[in-house]
Amino acid sequence: MAAGERSLLLPSGSSTAITVTLGSFTPAPHFWDGTEDRWPAVMALKGRATALYGAGLLLPATRAFSVALRHAVIAGGPPPLPPSRAHPKADLHAGLALCQLRLGLPAAAAANAGKALALRPGHVKARYRRAMAAAAMMDWDGAAEDLGEVLRAEPGNRAARRELGVKVMGLGWGLEEPYG
Known part of the structure; x- marks a missing residue:
């Protein structure tokens, strides 16, 4: 509604209509104004989501x-985000990707893992999860590329070695134990 605009309201259960006229309008503040006090709540929600996943409560964690x-x-405020905000947000996307993998939603998992990597390119867990999502969608080249990146970052990563070894041997891909 704009200032001076009128509206006719008919409350339920009543036969009498009410006319409302808007005298003035206050524009909404920018969504990022007053964000400093909101970030601790984000971190608390992140902790809760992680605890729910750890307890095996997949849907509530998602x-x-x-x-x-x-x-x-x-x-988070307007982009670009500082690392103190971008890294936890990347962790949230990676956590959601893990839940989506477990729920059998590889396309959504790949999208969230990609968002995590956009915020934090060195996020190894997000890269592994994107590889598992790619494998679930039979994108073998994309999965192998991401697993290779995981192994470049962490040469001793057993989960990535196992998955890449399974693909090389032509035995297919497993999703039994996504990299935690």
Whole structure:
């Protein structure tokens, strides 16, 4: 509604209509204004989501990661984000990707892992999860490329070695134990 605009309201259960006229309008503040006090809530939600996943509560953990991400968008401020905000947000995307992998949603998992990598290119867990999502979607080249990057960052990563070895031997891909 704009200033001076009128609206006719008919409350439920009533036969009498009410006319409302808007006298003035206050524009909404920018969504990032007043964010300093919101970031601790994001971190608390991240902890809760992680604890839910650790307890084996997959659906509540998925929802908690999603809610924490929505709060992080508001609390993070305008882009580009400083590392103190970008890294936890990348962790949230990576956590959501893990939940989505477990729920059998590889396309969504790949998208969230990609968002985590956009915020933090060296995020090894996000790269591994994107590789597992690619494998689940039968994108063998993409999966092998991401697993290679994981092994370049962490040469001793047993999960990536196992997955890459399984592909090289032509036995298929497993999703039994996504890299924690």
